[in-house]
Amino acid sequence: MMEEKDKYGKELDLAVRIVHMACSLCQKVQQRLVSTASEQVLAKDDDSPVTIADWGVQATVSWLLSEFLEGQNVSIVAEEDVQTLSKSDAANLLAAVVNTVNECLAEAPKYGLQCPKKALGTSKILEAISLCNSNGGPTGRHWVLDPIDGTLGFVRGDQYAVALALIEEGKLVLGVLGCPNYPMEKELLNYNHQRLQTVPTSPTPSDIWEKGCVMYAKRGSGQAWMQPLIHGDTKFEWPNSARLIQVSPVDDPSLATFCEPVEKANSNQLFTAGLANSMGIKKQPMRVHSMVKYAAIARGDAEVFIKFARSGYKEKIWDHAAGVVIVEEAGGVVTDAGGIPLDFSRGLYLEGLDRGIIACSGPTLHNKIIGAVYASWDSSNL
Ligand SMILES: Nc1ncnc2c1ncn2[C@@H]1O[C@H](COP(=O)(O)OS(=O)(=O)O)[C@@H](OP(=O)(O)O)[C@H]1O
Ligand SMILES: [Mg+2]
Secondary structure (H helix, E strand, O other), rough: OOOOOHHOOOHHHHHHHHHHHHHHHHHHHHHHHHHOHHHHHOOOOOOOHHHHHHOOOOHHHHHHHHHOOOOOOEEEEHHHHHHHHHHHHHHHHHHHHHHHEEEEEEOOHHOOOOOOOOOOHHHHHHHHHHHHEEOOOOOOOEEEEEEEEEHHHHHHHOOOOEEEEEEOOEEEEEEEEEEEOOOOOHHHHHHHHHHHHOOOOOOOOOHHOOEEEEEEEOOOOOHHHHHEOOOOOOOOOOOOOEEEOOOOOOOOOOOOOEOOOOOHHHHHHHHHHHHHOOOOOOOEEEEEEOOOHHHHHOOOOOOOOOOOOOOOOEEEHHHHHHHHHHHHHOEEEEEEOOOOOOOOOOOOEEEOOOOEEEEEEHHHHHHHHHHHHHHHOOOOOO
């Protein structure tokens, strides 16, 4: 029988390599994107670069998972559905996706994986994309993919993530989070943010970010890891300079940093400001696009992540799965606003989620926030 500690080892190894490749695809597309006209960049339809990267990552991840887990009936739950690509006027988009995917897959040997014997044709790419039509659920194995999380961050040349997780029998078992614009060193992040702030209106070429990183964790290991993205001719050799990451030891709210979504439409910033204030958080919120917020908690760059979407909004599993397991294995706590762990077993959505999402570096801060929600909810008009 396979030792418990080796369980999911093969899947994790594969998922990490795949996410590295997907990040490389995104960086290439983003570099082209920032050199084109901004109007074209911002449209998330037709053949805009964002869409090409979204589809490109989904096709690439799907093809690689199926190829290397051969014999398994691979089930993938992913953000993008195949309808847009099937439209008769989507020929240009499809051609761009096919090129981007083949360019990415040709580099597979650099990541220790085999590339296709010959370039994939349109039908193979469409097949790979339509494989990602699973609805997840409480039984069996399901890969969960957000090809580009934080679309706005991507088009702004700011933070975005590629997120891949595995759910088995309704439980999260591993998560991999690629953060192409999140440097390994926090100092570099601050440095680059300052540079960003000096030119706030123009997208930033991603090459100013230095290397981004990939984080990953296996449920129950009590460990979460971070590797640098590789560049140029460097070959990916496991463990690729992997470094253990851990949540912050800070549990005094007055020293804590809380992060939240950038867009007001995605989380009630007035309510979270009130919560932060009532529990004694003094610092300004760190507003970051995408699951990089989970990454920030996991490696101790921030202590608290709070998201309260408008009532009626249903949180999707791919927006959280990878981040949750990484934060938990790095020592953090993630629950809904009622203090209950998130339930990934109920299909595409986090059904039954109580109001909001709270990720913390530890139980002390977590208890304080849950208490603050309890005390302020009735008067919040939410
Ligand atoms: N109205 C509303 N309320 C709450 N959440 C929403 C809403 N609309 C979208 N989404 C989902 O939020 C994902 C982006 O979350 P972020 O935290 O990155 O938002 S932000 O860009 O920082 O504001 C985003 O993921 P991506 O689409 O992958 O970018 C969405 O799945
Ligand atoms: Mg998303």
